[in-house]
Amino acid sequence: MADEDRRAPAAVVFDALGLAYEQAFAGSAGHRASLRRLVERLAPGSTVLDVGSGTGRPTAQALTEAGHRVLGIDISPVMVDLAARQVPGAEFRLADIRQTPLPKDSFDAACAYFSLLQMSRAEQAAVVAKLARAVRPGGFVALATVPLDLEDAEGLFMGQPVRVTSFAAEAFTELVRGAGLTVLAQEQILFTPSAPEAGPEPHLFLHCVREPG
Numbered sequence: 001m002a003d004e005d006r007r008a009p010a011a012v013v014f015d016a017l018g019l020a021y022e023q024a025f026a027g028s029a030g031h032r033a034s035l036r037r038l039v040e041r042l043a044p045g046s047t048v049l050d051v052g053s054g055t056g057r058p059t060a061q062a063l064t065e066a067g068h069r070v071l072g073i074d075i076s077p078v079m080v081d082l083a084a085r086q087v088p089g090a091e092f093r094l095a096d097i098r099q100t101p102l103p104k105d106s107f108d109a110a111c112a113y114f115s116l117l118q119m120s121r122a123e124q125a126a127v128v129a130k131l132a133r134a135v136r137p138g139g140f141v142a143l144a145t146v147p148l149d150l151e152d153a154e155g156l157f158m159g160q161p162v163r164v165t166s167f168a169a170e171a172f173t174e175l176v177r178g179a180g181l182t183v184l185a186q187e188q189i190l191f192t193p194s195a196p197e198a199g200p201e202p203h204l205f206l207h208c209v210r211e212p213g
Contacts, residue, residue, distance in 0.1 A: 009118055010075050010118040011076045011077070013118070013157065013160045014054070014074070014079050015076050015079070018078050018079070019055060019082060020195070021158070022055040022057055023194060024158060024195040024198065025191075025193055026057070030203050031059075031203075032058060032062075034142055034144065034187070035058060035059060035062045038109060038140060038142045039062065041140055042108060042109060043108065044067055045067060045068065045069065046108035046109060047069045047070075047071070047106075047107050048068050048069065048071070048108060048109045048110065049071050049072075049073070049102070049107045049109070049134060050110075051131065052116075053072025053074045053083050053092055054074060055079060055086055056084075056086045056087035056090065056092065059072075059113055060083060060087045060092075061090075064090050065089075069090075070087075070090035071091050071107075072091070072093070073093050073094075074095075075095070075096050075097075076094075077094055080092045080093070080094045097112075097115075098123055098126070102134035104134065105137070106136075107134050107136070108140070109139055109140040109141065110134055110135050112131065112141075112144070113144040114146070114203075117146060118162065121167065124175070125178075128143070128175060129178075131179075132180045132181050132210055135210050137210055137211065137212040138209065139210050140207065140209055141181055141208045141209075141210065142206070143176065143205070143206045143208065144203060144206070145172055145204050147166065147169035147188065147202055148166045148202065149168040150164055151165050152164075152165055153165070158195050158198075159196075169188060169202075169204050172204065172206075176206055180211070182208060182210075182211050183208050184207050184208060187205045188202060188203065189203050189205075
């Protein structure tokens with residue numbers, strides 16, 4: 001079996017994309033606004049888990065520049081290497097969030113920006129619940145997805161074949177609430193990546209808190 005065949009599909013896609021992914025999505029005002037909301041609420045020196053940390057920019061970079069301690073995990077070795085070089089102030093690990101144990105109440109915040117889309121619906125629900133447990137009571141969870149009602153749909157993403165699963169906006173929000181999170185802010189925008197043949201796509205950003213108690 002070839003090495004590529006043994007890797008998770010998301011690892012194959014993002015190993016191939018590398019910095020091209022960052023360049024395509026760097027202009028997302030919605031992503032940066034979500035990060036500002038998170039930074040404004042965090043106490044100084046907070047510990048933050050960044051799931052699907054990609055190249056480290058903008059998420060880990062913005063958080064470390066604000067003085068927070070960031071652990072980024074990603075399934076793509078290429079992305080982990082890029083992030084470690086671009087954001088040396090954060091820690092990055094090669095890991096699959098679906099199999100990664102996270103101690104309860106161990107982070108002040110967690111974020112997952114567009115990193116659930118190549119998981120099944122059951123896996124997405126399990127990961128959101130895992131993140132809700134991993135943040136302390138009163139801690140924050142920032143999430144972003146493409147709010148479309150799709151299940152194992154085939155497509156092309158920046159020239160790479162992908163299979164995508166997602167939820168419509170209301171269903172994803174209900175999933176988040178079912179994980180024990182309260183939605184503090186919600187924004188839905190249309191964003192066009194800076195990539196050949198890219199068209200506008202809906203983006204949903206949720207800023208949530210794990211209620212104390």
